Amino acid sequence: MNYLSTRNKDLRMSATQAIAKGLAPDGGLMTPAVLPRLPSSAVETMKEMSYQQRVVYIMNSFLEGFAASELTTYASEAYGGGKFSHEDVAPVHKLDDGTYCLELWHGPTCAFKDMALQMLPHLLTASLEKNDEKKTVCILVATSGDTGKAALEGFRNVDKTKILVFYPKDGVSEIQELQMVTQEGGNVGVCSVVGNFDDAQAGVKTLFADEELAAKLAERGYFLSSANSINWGRVLPQIVYYASAYCDLLKSGAVTKGQQINVCVPTGNFGNILAAYYAKEMGIPINRLICASNHNNVLTDFINTGTYDRNRTFYNTISPSMDILVSSNLERMLFELSGRNDKQVREYMAQLSEYGSYRVDSASRTKLKKLFSAGYCDDDQTMAMIAKMWKDKEYLIDPHTAVAFHVLDEYRANTGDDTVTVTVSTASPFKFCSSVLTALGVKNHKPGVEVLDQLSQHTGVPVPMPLARLKNRQRRFNGVTEKSAMMDCVLDMLK
Ligand SMILES: *Cc1c(COP(=O)(O)O)cnc(C)c1O
Numbered sequence: 181m182n183y184l185s186t187r188n189k190d191l192r193m194s195a196t197q198a199i200a201k202g203l204a205p206d207g208g209l210m211t212p213a214v215l216p217r218l219p220s221s222a223v224e225t226m227k228e229m230s231y232q233q234r235v236v237y238i239m240n241s242f243l244e245g246f247a248a249s250e251l252t253t254y255a256s257e258a259y260g261g262g263k264f265s266h267e268d269v270a271p272v273h274k275l276d277d278g279t280y281c282l283e284l285w286h287g288p289t290c291a292f293k294d295m296a297l298q299m300l301p302h303l304l305t306a307s308l309e310k311n312d313e314k315k316t317v318c319i320l321v322a323t324s325g326d327t328g329k330a331a332l333e334g335f336r337n338v339d340k341t342k343i344l345v346f347y348p349k350d351g352v353s354e355i356q357e358l359q360m361v362t363q364e365g366g367n368v369g370v371c372s373v374v375g376n377f378d379d380a381q382a383g384v385k386t387l388f389a390d391e392e393l394a395a396k397l398a399e400r401g402y403f404l405s406s407a408n409s410i411n412w413g414r415v416l417p418q419i420v421y422y423a424s425a426y427c428d429l430l431k432s433g434a435v436t437k438g439q440q441i442n443v444c445v446p447t448g449n450f451g452n453i454l455a456a457y458y459a460k461e462m463g464i465p466i467n468r469l470i471c472a473s474n475h476n477n478v479l480t481d482f483i484n485t486g487t488y489d490r491n492r493t494f495y496n497t498i499s500p501s502m503d504i505l506v507s508s509n510l511e512r513m514l515f516e517l518s519g520r521n522d523k524q525v526r527e528y529m530a531q532l533s534e535y536g537s538y539r540v541d542s543a544s545r546t547k548l549k550k551l552f553s554a555g556y557c558d559d560d561q562t563m564a565m566i567a568k569m570w571k572d573k574e575y576l577i578d579p580h581t582a583v584a585f586h587v588l589d590e591y592r593a594n595t596g597d598d599t600v601t602v603t604v605s606t607a608s609p610f611k612f613c614s615s616v617l618t619a620l621g622v623k624n625h626k627p628g629v630e631v632l633d634q635l636s637q638h639t640g641v642p643v644p645m646p647l648a649r650l651k652n653r654q655r656r657f658n659g660v661t662e663k664s665a666m667m668d669c670v671l672d673m674l675k
Contacts, residue, residue: 196307202406231269254302290608293330336365362653409451418455472587483554486545489537555587566619
């Protein structure tokens with residue numbers, strides 16, 4: 181299967197090139213030339229499989245150039261061997277007959293980014309080898325919190341790789357920051373950037389576009405690549421858990437064969453919900469894709485009006501991984517909405533960079549409305565949902581997951597749609613102890629990592645091991661940089 185750029189369909193690459201490059205040279209996102217359709221027996225077949233086997237089953241149809249035996253090895257290294265604390269890897273938790281929660285945070289960093297970032301290093305290093313790449317890859321990551329840690333953990337001590345993570349100085353939780361600045365491994369670097377996530381992301385994009393920097397690094401034997409969710413190697417592993425969740429629902433009798441479900445996804449960069457769209461297009465019985473945002477509701481407005489407009493106030497919320505005004509992966513969705521019209525995507529993206537906004541045409545708006553619903557909530561509503569979920573169901577959720585449940589409640593009240601729904605849970609509540617404790621009415625919070633035990637004692641829910649271990653870790657990184665000086669950090673690390 182070939183991959184093509186969303187901005188130029190003639191710009192083609194193999195799967196291994198698309199993964200090795202991360203981004204198309206024209207700034208577009210590499211996307212499968214054809215979306216494979218699953219055979220009608222797929223769900224029945226996958227139903228009896230382990231999560232790792234489902235990974236191979238789904239990914240195989242996208243990855244020409246990889247043997248099934250290779251994928252089997254990667255799947256067992258990424259998701260087996262005790263890396264995930266739940267044997268189902270991505271278990272589905274039942275709340276009531278029509279409401280399920282897909283828990284994507286049982287991995288080594290307790291956030292859903294692990295689902296993709298445990299797999300990506302395998303796909304990437306194999307892709308580089310298959311392309312005869314002799315230079316060492318340096319992964320640059322801009323993170324709103326969870327990606328950075330998950331990428332550091334995924335690439336830690338992986339041969340022939342370096343990884344450098346930039347996070348917004350005042351845009352991540354204390355636990356998130358601790359997780360990153362205590363990262364172990366000989367090939368890792370972490371630096372905070374003055375500004376918000378969009379500043380960090382824009383800074384990284386500038387570095388990728390800098391040809392002088394590329395030449396300098398090539399002399400030193402390095403080249404830059406991305407682990408941000410624009411890399412196809414990030415999106416692909418995420419398709420699997422939607423297929424897997426459906427199989428689990430079928431297996432437990434929650435749905436009958438072919439019965440449609442809705443999914444409700446707390447959304448930031450649009451990678452997670454995009455994967456749900458691909459799963460639907462491949463033939464997994466998914467009806468509506470419900471896009472949940474926090475106060476940064478640029479996607480809510482886009483889905484409801486067809487106009488994307490980033491010219492608005494940026495809010496730092498208690499669901500920081502969704503504090504985003506430019507959702508990079510939306511470009512792949514625009515490509516599909518426009519009937520794969522690369523010229524139109526190019527125009528939208530040019531308008532976005534020039535004016536900060538664009539309006540999609542009426543055919544795209546119709547498609548958008550048919551596929552998606554959207555809603556958002558503020559921090560108070562997020563807190564109220566955490567409290568309600570604990571009181572009614574004794575189910576402890578993090579703020580991102582709470583945003584999704586709030587939006588689902590509103591969607592149901594507005595539409596009367598009682599389709600069985602899978603809400604996606606993207607982080608362990610222990611990554612956001614302070615917000616969760618506040619939501620539960622606890623006022624005086626313990627400092628630093630002690631807050632983990634405080635939340636555990638208050639609820640009786642155990643602290644996940646990867647976070648409990650933070651207590652004994654040393655801080656290794658203290659760097660702060662202005663956006664304009666990020667290049668120095670890169671040159672410093674790749675001496
Ligand atoms: C990254 C992240 C999101 C947003 O996912 P996207 O794929 O960027 O839409 C939501 N919640 C958490 C906890 C995250 O880490």
